[in-house]
Amino acid sequence: METRIERVVLETDRHRVVGDLTLPREGYRSRLSDYLNSGDMDFIPLVNAELTPLNGGSPETRTFIAVARTHVQLAFPFEAEA
Structure with missing residues (x-):
């Protein structure tokens, strides 16, 4: 299966x-919404991730993080500022 990397933004409370999410190039689960709505996975694996606390703390970087879907x-999708 051919894959592609999509930079995404996820917010928790x-x-x-x-971070970068690996998705199929086309077909089943090729969109972020499809991936999130699939009921057979509990965690979203991201690489090259940056975590920023919403309370204003300092951002941290991680090579890998698994975010609980719930x-x-x-x-x-992440959009770089112009």
Whole structure:
């Protein structure tokens, strides 16, 4: 299966997480919304992630993080600021 990397933003009640998610290039689960709505996974694996506390703390970087799907309150593809 061919894959692609999509940079995504996930927010929980305490953190904003920006990281790279591996998705299929096309077909089943090729969109972020499809991936999040699949009921057979409990965690979202991200690489090259940056965690920023929503309370204003300092951001941290991680090479890998697994975010619990049930804790995600907001999710969208990352768009670099111009």
